[in-house]
Amino acid sequence: MKGRPRVVGEPRGLWAAFAAPGVLWLILLFVVPVYAILAVAMGTTDPIFFIAKPTWDPLRWDTSAFREVFHDILTGRLGVIGLRTIVYVAVASTLCILIGYPVAYYAARRAGHLKPLFIVLLVAPFWINYIMRMLAWVNLLDTDGYVNRVLLALHILQEPRAWLVGRPETVILGMVYGYIPFFILPLFAVLDAIDQRVLEASRDLGASPARTFVRVTLPLSWQGILAGTALIMLPMFGDYYTPEILSGSPKTTLFGNQIAAFVSSGAGGTAGAALTVVLMAFVSVLMTYYLVAVARASREGGR
Amino acid sequence: MTSPSVATGFTFHRRLRRLWADPLGESRLIPAIAWLYIIWSIVPVFIAVLFSFNPGRSLSAWQGFSLRWYVSDPNLSVLHNPSLREALFQSLRLAFLTMLIATPLGVLLAIGLTRWQGKGSRPANVLMLLPLVTPEIVMGVGLFLVFTSLFRPVQLGTSAQVLGHVTFSLPLVVVIVRARLLGIGPEYENAAMDLGASYWSALWRILLPMLAPAIFAGLMIAFAVSIDDFVISQFLASGQSSVTIPMLLYGGVRTSPTPALNALGSIMLFISLLAVAVAGLALRWRRHVGPGAGQPAIPSPAHLGV
Numbered sequence: 001m002k003g004r005p006r007v008v009g010e011p012r013g014l015w016a017a018f019a020a021p022g023v024l025w026l027i028l029l030f031v032v033p034v035y036a037i038l039a040v041a042m043g044t045t046d047p048i049f050f051i052a053k054p055t056w057d058p059l060r061w062d063t064s065a066f067r068e069v070f071h072d073i074l075t076g077r078l079g080v081i082g083l084r085t086i087v088y089v090a091v092a093s094t095l096c097i098l099i100g101y102p103v104a105y106y107a108a109r110r111a112g113h114l115k116p117l118f119i120v121l122l123v124a125p126f127w128i129n130y131i132m133r134m135l136a137w138v139n140l141l142d143t144d145g146y147v148n149r150v151l152l153a154l155h156i157l158q159e160p161r162a163w164l165v166g167r168p169e170t171v172i173l174g175m176v177y178g179y180i181p182f183f184i185l186p187l188f189a190v191l192d193a194i195d196q197r198v199l200e201a202s203r204d205l206g207a208s209p210a211r212t213f214v215r216v217t218l219p220l221s222w223q224g225i226l227a228g229t230a231l232i233m234l235p236m237f238g239d240y241y242t243p244e245i246l247s248g249s250p251k252t253t254l255f256g257n258q259i260a261a262f263v264s265s266g267a268g269g270t271a272g273a274a275l276t277v278v279l280m281a282f283v284s285v286l287m288t289y290y291l292v293a294v295a296r297a298s299r300e301g302g303r
Numbered sequence: 304m305t306s307p308s309v310a311t312g313f314t315f316h317r318r319l320r321r322l323w324a325d326p327l328g329e330s331r332l333i334p335a336i337a338w339l340y341i342i343w344s345i346v347p348v349f350i351a352v353l354f355s356f357n358p359g360r361s362l363s364a365w366q367g368f369s370l371r372w373y374v375s376d377p378n379l380s381v382l383h384n385p386s387l388r389e390a391l392f393q394s395l396r397l398a399f400l401t402m403l404i405a406t407p408l409g410v411l412l413a414i415g416l417t418r419w420q421g422k423g424s425r426p427a428n429v430l431m432l433l434p435l436v437t438p439e440i441v442m443g444v445g446l447f448l449v450f451t452s453l454f455r456p457v458q459l460g461t462s463a464q465v466l467g468h469v470t471f472s473l474p475l476v477v478v479i480v481r482a483r484l485l486g487i488g489p490e491y492e493n494a495a496m497d498l499g500a501s502y503w504s505a506l507w508r509i510l511l512p513m514l515a516p517a518i519f520a521g522l523m524i525a526f527a528v529s530i531d532d533f534v535i536s537q538f539l540a541s542g543q544s545s546v547t548i549p550m551l552l553y554g555g556v557r558t559s560p561t562p563a564l565n566a567l568g569s570i571m572l573f574i575s576l577l578a579v580a581v582a583g584l585a586l587r588w589r590r591h592v593g594p595g596a597g598q599p600a601i602p603s604p605a606h607l608g609v
Contacts, residue, residue, distance in 0.1 A: 011502070016423065019415025022408045022473060023427050029470045030434055032453070033445025040448050054452050099340060106337035121341045127579045128348055129531050131549040132568040135556045136351035139362045139565070146350070146363060164557075177344070231436075238438030241533060245556060256440050263444055263538070276444045287436045291429065 037280075041065055041273035052269025065274040073278075078258065085255040088168065089236045092175040093229055099176070100183045100228070107184075108191035122188070125181045134174055134245045141170060141246075166249030174246045175236055182235075183228035190224025191217075223293060230290040237283050255279060352572065355565035362560060372566040379563050387567050389544065390551040394530050394571065396461065397547065401468040401529035406522045408469070409476025410514065416477065417484045435474045442471065443538030450539065459541035467535040472528045476521035479586075483517035516585045523582035527575045 039054035042061035055061055072078035111118045125133065140147050141163040151157040163170050194217065202212040240256030259279065262272030354362050358369035369375070374382045381387045416428055434442065450463045457463050491513065495505040533549040540546065548571045555564050
């Protein structure tokens with residue numbers, strides 16, 4: 001890596017001083033809280049007040065909360081919830097890829113003069129509140145809402161269906177609806193950056209359009225698919241509000257619901273923190289992958 | 304004799320073959336999927352906003368246009384219902400405070416991180432990016448535990464919520480400002496100093512004005528992500544006074560759905576879309592004024608790199 005061209009006569013350590021307040025902020029309010037989760041998970045529960053007590057010294061950490069969590073994952077209800085979370089996230093992510101790829105492809109290659117308009121419409125859901133977008137679906141999926149009315153009018157349903165009570169398909173629909181913009185946009189950025197001449201070269205050398213897609217476009221957009229998938233899976237694994245709003249039933253409880261329930265009840269603080277640690281360990285692979293992908297993309301970007 | 308059905312059968316067959324040979328090319332399938340997706344993503348929210356103007360209580364039978372749920376209903380409208388009004392104020396309060404704290408911190412951090420070459424700069428860069436990829440529930444739990452067990456003087460409620468909001472909006476400000484900074488380089492400051500400016504006045508009178516559009520965009524984005532937040536606000540809330548709009552929607556959507564909730568959600572939608580549109584214009588404006596062209600005009604979390 002080349003050194004940055006310097007401003008003449010800059011005082012030593014000046015730039016580190018510029019960064020210091022922000023770095024300090026992130027240490028105090030990001031690093032310390034993450035450590036606090038560990039400290040509470042490996043801590044004790046106050047026997048009198050029944051409140052979780054953190055153990056700050058790593059040498060005195062107690063792993064019994066984890067033993068309980070893993071026992072429950074292997075034998076009890078938590079295992080079912082964890083498995084359900086993985087299945088929901090897998091199905092929702094697959095749907096995001098299947099729907100999102102053609103949309104991103106259209107935006108990057110085929111939209112023509114409609115491209116600016118299309119991109120604005122594509123970005124709009126980013127800035128519409130997630131809960132508001134779920135509220136929109138609650139209105140539509142209500143027993144006398146538009147979805148039931150249309151399905152009854154088309155004779156697909158014979159009687160109104162209660163979509164909002166314990167239905168996995170509703171929760172998965174909500175997750176796809178909520179997170180798919182976060183998949184499409186990075187993929188669009190990657191597809192849009194593919195050099196048109198590469199595709200022309202492939203066609204000139206005799207490849208059919210389908211072959212060009214499979215052998216050129218798809219491999220070149222692979223990074224975008226993976227990065228987009230990582231980006232949507234991260235919040236999906238921690239989601240607790242989508243099932244709560246769209247179903248509110250124990251039949252669709254996800255890992256995140258379990259964490260939220262434990263943490264909001266004082267006595268479950270230790271178990272809640274232990275579950276959060278398990279979640280962090282689980283998603284850290286995705287996080288690392290995404291950060292490495294970002295670093296690689298910015299290096300290749302030539303900055 | 305060629306009957307019409309044979310002819311359509313033939314074209315259908317040809318179309319199928321063309322689709323097979325070029326699934327993404329000439330077929331109309333891709334545009335159809337793309338525009339159906341847009342309709343699917345926009346129409347539900349549009350209907351929800353529409354029904355905030357419904358004069359009746361129904362969320363599925365349209366009865367005409369009214370501002371009942373915004374201003375005219377004496378008890379249930381956003382203007383007159385204390386809990387709705389308080390939620391609006393709390394959301395705005397948090398967004399303003401977050402914007403005012405996160406932006407200066409973020410600008411300094413962006414300048415520091417792009418120019419600092421020392422040992423700590425790489426870990427600091429990673430640290431800056433981490434809140435962007437951490438599931439919000441993890442940050443929510445962590446901050447909740449810290450404020451209830453370690454930083455005791457900070458009470459749950461507004462102050463804890465502001466501290467949390469600044470933490471997750473800080474990296475976004477940094478990303479926006481840094482994109483602009485990378486396009487500027489030290490040449491302008493060097494030129495100013497060649498012409499006799501002191502080090503600090505070059506920084507103050509050259510670099511900062513050149514960064515102005517990005518700083519402004521950073522303000523708007525910090526505002527927008529704060530007003531949009533649900534998870535951190537909920538984990539750090541304490542009592543009625545710290546309920547924000549998304550929290551109120553979350554609590555009321557299943558138990559007491561009225562068009563007033565839609566009205567409140569619509570107000571929030573207009574505010575955050577306005578903030579983002581202004582940010583987009585600021586970044587576009589800089590394109591004509593200075594270097595750094597080619598940066599995305601509409602900022603979004605997906606422009607973090609990939």
